[in-house]
Amino acid sequence: MASRVYLALLHHPVYNKRGDVITTSITNLDIHDIARSSRTYDIEKLYFIHPAEAQQRLAGDILSYWQHGYGATYNADRKEALSIVHIKNTLADAVAEISSVCGKAPIIATTDARTFPNTVTYRQFRMEMEQADSPYLVLFGTGWGIERELMQSFDYILEPIMGRGDYNHLSVRAAAAIILDRLLGQKWW
């Protein structure tokens, strides 16, 4: 049985370069790229979490253009990808919606460059998802990472993606694509 998997991109509370808790802006290409990757890996919904009404409206306008405006006729594949995108005020709102649809709260996993007591490998997490019948929410931070206290409330931390060598600064768009492929892609290996 295929797990119901949700994705979310968190714009608040996250750190800036100096360690202050801030709110980052929504990036147009995050919406497009992560929606296309999410749709390819059959994600139920992709949430963008942002507390500011102006940013929610901006994201709403982008979605509307590709869903109902000229974009929808120009590129039907894009329309389909963006149909799974939803904007929420807070992470709690997204979790509440998933819980209500699925009848149980999602198991939440995020990524971090550091190792925690609840760090899991991709193999472990993929196997758990294949067997469990809970919904899953894979959460991505923006800026310089998710605020510490919120971070500690998650069920799992996925281990950092290592390439070859020790440079490890993927964009969130690239990291999300790789993680979707590791967790949900065909077994190509």
Added chain:
Amino acid sequence: MASRVYLALLHHPVYNKRGDVITTSITNLDIHDIARSSRTYDIEKLYFIHPAEAQQRLAGDILSYWQHGYGATYNADRKEALSIVHIKNTLADAVAEISSVCGKAPIIATTDARTFPNTVTYRQFRMEMEQADSPYLVLFGTGWGIERELMQSFDYILEPIMGRGDYNHLSVRAAAAIILDRLLGQKWW
């Protein structure tokens, strides 16, 4: 022994939506995202192939800002990622440079949604790269795909990336990240 692997993004000759051979524009975020992914997977060089001088100059300005301008001090990680990016007039120029550095011509692979006589799986291609001592060039098209005749000159076509289901419209940034992870990532499975 680790293979010397090169990446290239081809802006000409590619098709547009109607099947005409065109030249696409260089996208700022392709440079950043694919450079960061390439550096993470220890790619030797990432080439952007574009025949127009104005586009070459634009890309050169972006690189220069992050290599020598304010960007270089603001974000040293980005400077390091962009240090592997080079702009070339034609694919032949990139191939000639690789051949001259490595002492032999690269084996060229690209991706396509269709299956060809020389289509390989990721597993086959990864194993070959682990054993061979040739340089490899993994090439990505832009627009609606690489022009047919050029396409037939490549050594291998990598099979399409399938997620779950039959929607398959990844951005080139996401596809490049996933392919790098499949070909060169740590064995996480």
